[in-house]
Amino acid sequence: MNRTYLSQLDQQIQPIEPLSHSKVYLVWHDQLQIQHFPDWVIDEKPLLLFIESNHMANFLPYHKKKLVFVISAMRHFALDCQQQGFPVFYHRSSDNYTTALAALLYKNNHWKLSYMRPSEWNTRKAIEELKVEYPTIQEFPNTYFLAPLQPYVSRIAKGWRMEYFYREMRKRTGYLIDGQKPLGGEWNYDKENRKKLPKKMNIPQSFAVEVDKMTEEVMEMVEAWYPKHFGDTTEFSYGVTRTQALAALQYFLENGLKDFGPFEDAMTVRGSVLFHSQLSIYLNAGLISPKEVCDAAIDYAEHSNSVPLSSIEGFIRQIIGWREFIRIYYEAMMPDVREANYFGFDKNLPAAYWTSRTDMKCLSECVRPVIEQGYVHHIPRLMILSNFSNLTGTDPRALNEWFWLGFVDAYEWVVLPNVLGMSTFADGGVLASKPYVAGGNYVNKMSDYCENCAYSVKEKTGDKACPLNYLYWNFIDEQRDTFLQNGRANFMVNTFDKKSNEEKLAIKESSETFLANLPRWSKKDWLEKEASPS
Ligand SMILES: Cc1cc2nc3c(=O)[nH]c(=O)nc-3n(C[C@H](O)[C@H](O)[C@H](O)COP(=O)(O)OP(=O)(O)OC[C@H]3O[C@@H](n4cnc5c(N)ncnc54)[C@H](O)[C@@H]3O)c2cc1C
Ligand code: SF4
Incomplete structure (x- = not known):
C-alpha cells in the first residue's frame, strides 16, 4: 500500500486547516447531492467532511466496479462541492467509520459535527456509538426518499402489500392521477408488460461514459488493493458525477422508456439491460433523486407521443x-x-454463482453480467438467480450476501428486502404473497435462453431434462404445507398430486441426483480458490 492513489484528488483539492473550522457536516458515501444538504448547510457552507474507509471497502469482497463507482463518485462529489464554495476535508482512513471519526473528533474537539441520517443500519450504528461520547453530534432527517416513514412503517405486516402502498403514493405524489382516479382507469398495467423480445427487435446499447483520470486512478487502486474482490475493473463505464447521472436519465428516456413496459420481464442472450434504466446505481448513491427521475419521465412521456401508458x-x-x-x-x-x-x-451457493460456469444457459447468462458489470435487470435477479437458489435449497442469507457484494447498486437497505423478503420468501410472507419459483416453461416463455441450452426444456425428468422442471415440482412437494396454506398457490400442490406415481418418482430421482452432484462454494471456498486457481 505504498502508493496512495490520491494524486488526482490531491492536485485539485485545496488544503484546509481543520482547526480553523467549528461547524462540520459529514457527507456519507450514498448522499452525494448538494440539493439534499440541509438548508443551513447550503447557506452557511460549513466544512464538509468525507471519509474514505478501506475498512468499509473490505467489509465484503465487493465487486471491483462497485468500489470504483462508490469511491470515484465520492471523490468527484468532493471536488464539485469545493467548486460550489464549500471548504472540503477529504479524509482517507484504514479504520471503520466509528474509529476514524473518533480519532478526528479527539483531535478536533471544538468541532460541532452534524450529518444526515444514513440509509443503512451499519452506518447508522457507527455514528450512534460515537454519540454516546459526543452527545453534541446532530442528526438531520434523511431526505433521499419520497415516502414518510409513518404511517407506513407501522403497517408492514403479512397481507399489507406493495399495491396498496403504491396507490396511496400515486395519490400523495399526484403522478398519473386524473382528478381522483388513476390515469387511463387502471392503477396497474402489469398484465400488458409480459412480452417476449421479438428476435429482430433492436435493443439499445447501454449508457456508457469515458473514464477520466480520477476514475482511472481509482481503478488502479482497486485492482492493487482489493485483488481478491469479485469481478474486475475492466471497461468500467458507469457515470460517477451528477451530470453523468442526469445524462444516464436522459439516455434512458430517449432510448428505453418507450419499450420499458411491454418488455420489462423479457430476458435474452443478446443483453442484460434491454430497456431498463440502470438508474438504481445513481439513485442509490444519491447522485439523482427519485422525484426528479419521476418528474422527468412523466414530462418526457407527456411530450412524446411514443410512450404507452403501460411503460x-x-x-x-x-x-x-x-x-x-x-x-x-x-x-x-x-x-x-x-x-x-x-x-x-x-x-452453500451453487459454485456457478462465483464463476458463471454451468451448462444451464439461463444461469450462466445471468451470472456472467454480474461478474462483468455488477448488474443484470430485475427478472434475472428474481426468476433465475433467486429461483435457482430457492429450488436448490440454498441458504437465503448466503444469497443475500452474494447479491450485496456482487451488484453495483446494492446497499443493505435495498438488497436485503429484495432477497430475504421478495425473492426467497425467507421472511415467511411479510413482503411477498407467495414464494417466487418457476420451472423451465416460464424461462422459455420469457427468454431465448432455452434454445441455446445444453438441457432440453421439453423434457421433464432424466439427464437431459431442464433441471428447473423437476426441481420446481420437487420444491412444491417438499414445501407443500406452505403452498397449501396459500389461496393463490395451493393449486400447485393439487397439480403435483395429480401426477402419476411413476412421474413423481422420476421427479424425486432426478432432483436427488442433480442436487447431490451440484458443486457448491461458500464465500470462503471461492476466496480460497481465487487465491490458488489451479
Ligand atoms: C433478488 C433481488 C435483488 C435486488 N437487489 C437490488 C439492489 O441491490 N439494489 C437495487 O437498487 N435494487 C435491487 N433489486 C430491485 C431491482 O431488481 C433493481 O432495482 C433494478 O433491477 C435496478 O435496475 P434498473 O435501474 O435498470 O431498474 P429499472 O427496471 O429501470 O427500474 C427503475 C427503478 O425502479 C427502482 N426499483 C425497481 N424495482 C425495485 C425493487 N424491487 N426494489 C427497489 N427499487 C426498485 C430502482 O430504483 C430502479 O432504478 C433487487 C431485486 C431482486 C429480485
Ligand atoms: S432449458 Fe432449463 S436450464 Fe436450460 S436455459 Fe431453459 S430453463 Fe434454463
Whole structure:
C-alpha cells in the first residue's frame, strides 16, 4: 500500500486547516447531492467532511466496479462541492467509520459535527456509538426518499402489500392521477408488460461514459488493493458525477422508456439491460433523486407521443411503489430480518454463482453480467438467480450476501428486502404473497435462453431434462404445507398430486441426483480458490 492513489484528488483539492473550522457536516458515501444538504448547510457552507474507509471497502469482497463507482463518485462529489464554495476535508482512513471519526473528533474537539441520517443500519450504528461520547453530534432527517416513514412503517405486516402502498403514493405524489382516479382507469398495467423480445427487435446499447483520470486512478487502486474482490475493473463505464447521472436519465428516456413496459420481464442472450434504466446505481448513491427521475419521465412521456401508458405507469410504479416500499420494509423489519430463513435452508451457493460456469444457459447468462458489470435487470435477479437458489435449497442469507457484494447498486437497505423478503420468501410472507419459483416453461416463455441450452426444456425428468422442471415440482412437494396454506398457490400442490406415481418418482430421482452432484462454494471456498486457481 505504498502508493496512495490520491494524486488526482490531491492536485485539485485545496488544503484546509481543520482547526480553523467549528461547524462540520459529514457527507456519507450514498448522499452525494448538494440539493439534499440541509438548508443551513447550503447557506452557511460549513466544512464538509468525507471519509474514505478501506475498512468499509473490505467489509465484503465487493465487486471491483462497485468500489470504483462508490469511491470515484465520492471523490468527484468532493471536488464539485469545493467548486460550489464549500471548504472540503477529504479524509482517507484504514479504520471503520466509528474509529476514524473518533480519532478526528479527539483531535478536533471544538468541532460541532452534524450529518444526515444514513440509509443503512451499519452506518447508522457507527455514528450512534460515537454519540454516546459526543452527545453534541446532530442528526438531520434523511431526505433521499419520497415516502414518510409513518404511517407506513407501522403497517408492514403479512397481507399489507406493495399495491396498496403504491396507490396511496400515486395519490400523495399526484403522478398519473386524473382528478381522483388513476390515469387511463387502471392503477396497474402489469398484465400488458409480459412480452417476449421479438428476435429482430433492436435493443439499445447501454449508457456508457469515458473514464477520466480520477476514475482511472481509482481503478488502479482497486485492482492493487482489493485483488481478491469479485469481478474486475475492466471497461468500467458507469457515470460517477451528477451530470453523468442526469445524462444516464436522459439516455434512458430517449432510448428505453418507450419499450420499458411491454418488455420489462423479457430476458435474452443478446443483453442484460434491454430497456431498463440502470438508474438504481445513481439513485442509490444519491447522485439523482427519485422525484426528479419521476418528474422527468412523466414530462418526457407527456411530450412524446411514443410512450404507452403501460411503460410510464410501469416505470413510475418501480420508483414510487417498489423502491419506497422496500425502504419502508427495511426500516420496519431490521435488524431481526437479517437472520430470516423461513424454509430453514442451509446449503452453500451453487459454485456457478462465483464463476458463471454451468451448462444451464439461463444461469450462466445471468451470472456472467454480474461478474462483468455488477448488474443484470430485475427478472434475472428474481426468476433465475433467486429461483435457482430457492429450488436448490440454498441458504437465503448466503444469497443475500452474494447479491450485496456482487451488484453495483446494492446497499443493505435495498438488497436485503429484495432477497430475504421478495425473492426467497425467507421472511415467511411479510413482503411477498407467495414464494417466487418457476420451472423451465416460464424461462422459455420469457427468454431465448432455452434454445441455446445444453438441457432440453421439453423434457421433464432424466439427464437431459431442464433441471428447473423437476426441481420446481420437487420444491412444491417438499414445501407443500406452505403452498397449501396459500389461496393463490395451493393449486400447485393439487397439480403435483395429480401426477402419476411413476412421474413423481422420476421427479424425486432426478432432483436427488442433480442436487447431490451440484458443486457448491461458500464465500470462503471461492476466496480460497481465487487465491490458488489451479
Ligand atoms: C433478488 C433481488 C435483488 C435486488 N437487489 C437490488 C439492489 O441491490 N439494489 C437495487 O437498487 N435494487 C435491487 N433489486 C430491485 C431491482 O431488481 C433493481 O432495482 C433494478 O433491477 C435496478 O435496475 P434498473 O435501474 O435498470 O431498474 P429499472 O427496471 O429501470 O427500474 C427503475 C427503478 O425502479 C427502482 N426499483 C425497481 N424495482 C425495485 C425493487 N424491487 N426494489 C427497489 N427499487 C426498485 C430502482 O430504483 C430502479 O432504478 C433487487 C431485486 C431482486 C429480485
Ligand atoms: S432449458 Fe432449463 S436450464 Fe436450460 S436455459 Fe431453459 S430453463 Fe434454463
